[in-house]
Amino acid sequence: MKLNKNRTLRESIADALRDSIMQGQLKPGVKISEPALASQFGISRTPVREAFRQLDSEGFLQVLPRRGARVAPLSEKDVREFYEIKAELESYAARLATSRLTEKEIDRMEFLNNQMETFHREKDYKKVFNLHNEFHEVFIRAGGNEQLHHLLQMLASKFQRFRILLTIAGKSEGSIAQHREIIEAFRSKNPDKAARLVAENAIFGKEVIISEILGEMQ
Amino acid sequence: MKLNKNRTLRESIADALRDSIMQGQLKPGVKISEPALASQFGISRTPVREAFRQLDSEGFLQVLPRRGARVAPLSEKDVREFYEIKAELESYAARLATSRLTEKEIDRMEFLNNQMETFHREKDYKKVFNLHNEFHEVFIRAGGNEQLHHLLQMLASKFQRFRILLTIAGKSEGSIAQHREIIEAFRSKNPDKAARLVAENAIFGKEVIISEILGEMQ
DNA sequence: ATAGCTGCATCTGTATACAGTTTTTATACA
DNA sequence: TGTATAAAAACTGTATACAGATGCAGCTAT
Numbered sequence: 115m116k117l118n119k120n121r122t123l124r125e126s127i128a129d130a131l132r133d134s135i136m137q138g139q140l141k142p143g144v145k146i147s148e149p150a151l152a153s154q155f156g157i158s159r160t161p162v163r164e165a166f167r168q169l170d171s172e173g174f175l176q177v178l179p180r181r182g183a184r185v186a187p188l189s190e191k192d193v194r195e196f197y198e199i200k201a202e203l204e205s206y207a208a209r210l211a212t213s214r215l216t217e218k219e220i221d222r223m224e225f226l227n228n229q230m231e232t233f234h235r236e237k238d239y240k241k242v243f244n245l246h247n248e249f250h251e252v253f254i255r256a257g258g259n260e261q262l263h264h265l266l267q268m269l270a271s272k273f274q275r276f277r278i279l280l281t282i283a284g285k286s287e288g289s290i291a292q293h294r295e296i297i298e299a300f301r302s303k304n305p306d307k308a309a310r311l312v313a314e315n316a317i318f319g320k321e322v323i324i325s326e327i328l329g330e331m332q
Numbered sequence: 333m334k335l336n337k338n339r340t341l342r343e344s345i346a347d348a349l350r351d352s353i354m355q356g357q358l359k360p361g362v363k364i365s366e367p368a369l370a371s372q373f374g375i376s377r378t379p380v381r382e383a384f385r386q387l388d389s390e391g392f393l394q395v396l397p398r399r400g401a402r403v404a405p406l407s408e409k410d411v412r413e414f415y416e417i418k419a420e421l422e423s424y425a426a427r428l429a430t431s432r433l434t435e436k437e438i439d440r441m442e443f444l445n446n447q448m449e450t451f452h453r454e455k456d457y458k459k460v461f462n463l464h465n466e467f468h469e470v471f472i473r474a475g476g477n478e479q480l481h482h483l484l485q486m487l488a489s490k491f492q493r494f495r496i497l498l499t500i501a502g503k504s505e506g507s508i509a510q511h512r513e514i515i516e517a518f519r520s521k522n523p524d525k526a527a528r529l530v531a532e533n534a535i536f537g538k539e540v541i542i543s544e545i546l547g548e549m550q
Numbered sequence: 551a552t553a554g555c556t557g558c559a560t561c562t563g564t565a566t567a568c569a570g571t572t573t574t575t576a577t578a579c580a
Numbered sequence: 581t582g583t584a585t586a587a588a589a590a591c592t593g594t595a596t597a598c599a600g601a602t603g604c605a606g607c608t609a610t
Contacts, residue, residue, distance in 0.1 A: 168388070559602105
């Protein structure tokens, strides 16, 4: 983890911590020691504390007054609720995007989805995950509601540690097939169909996570 | 603004600032001086800075590295986007709530709406606003998706300074009438109708704000 | 007058100090 | 062996100190 830049220490620490949590290296419920982190990075507690406040508001940490910070645990209910919200918001984005997506953008979605398939076969799941995100990003952005985009970004990163499991478990074929249908709906300028398919795609993700991933994690 | 409690100074400061911003006392774009605020409350800069970080993540402040904090400005586009997101999420909540709302809860909604009408006539707009929030809260909670509730809470408070203008401008009759229809839809257990009406209620709010309020503010 | 520079006052980011809490460890007791 | 308790250690919240960055008033030169 590199610190130096024009960026403040607080920013660097917040980013590093957020990444570790998103990547799942820091497990839910684990206590994060302020002094330990500070000395680990060779800095004082002040910027660490400020990073904590930020990550607390973002939902990555749970900071209890006078009892320190721990990685925010996410329950099965949280995951379920997240996917249902995602389904609503992304299908809304899809509806907005239908009339706005350029042919070039749709081509790009097709390209990204094909790449996903390739890397899925090669079992390069990290790449598959990133491509998956990029695919959704295209139509969310195209919808034109920037706050919606921002909100979905925020939610996605908060639940990244779960979403990435889905990819790693090699469960992406279903999504890839669904993406083809979504592309088709966008090409034929059918907002209702696009919205419905995008919602189904999210719910599909929820089902797989709940039944196949969370079950096994106990 | 009272400080003392078991609460930390940071919490108190964050709450006080957030309130001032929500209430519109602190205007968008206004710079907030860290040392001034600290001495105004008779405390050191440390808790003030931590409160800043929190409010930045929550979207109330805009903190630029080495250039201080200012109240986050909200554009007309932001307001428009907010109401559209609210329409989607609340109508989803309404759909969920339809099968779950008890008769008692629906009665309560009716009571709250009647109170709104009373206080609207008496021009006690602060009360009208709070009742309005409570009305929506009933079915959002009843939907059972706690993260959805939390998200809507967050968004509503971020845009409270605009939403409250709507009430203060005495534009609540429309909402009150729409609420009656919504109650009716809930009573007849019609989720599609409830969802549609709730979305329309949000879009109505958007229209009024945009055309009557923001126009006049220049 | 305007554009650009200079130096000062102010502010921000970070480190450090310290008191009051919380947690841990150690000890005594059942 | 387990539980209650007291003392110690570690941690949190806040204050303070200070160096470097920023912004502004006034000055110079065009």
